[in-house]
Amino acid sequence: MTMLTNDFKKIDASLWERFTTALSDEFLKQTGLGIYAHITPLDLQSVYKEFEDNEISIHHFIHNYVRSVI
Secondary structure (H helix, E strand, O other), X not given: OEEEOOOXXXXXXXXXXXXXXXXXXXXXXXXXXXXXXXXXXXXXXHHHHHHHHOOOOHHHHHHHHHHHHO
């Protein structure tokens, strides 16, 4: 399944769901608060695009990203 983002780029909905769930879980683990306590939905979309442009695992990308935000 694919879905469209605000800029009409198709993304893999399954990967998007895994990414956002993992990111929210990491924020909860590190701060006790969920994803939207730290970033906006537009920020989330930008972070996802950045993840797509990298060739590292979701876990490593998210861990590094959360450490840079908190």
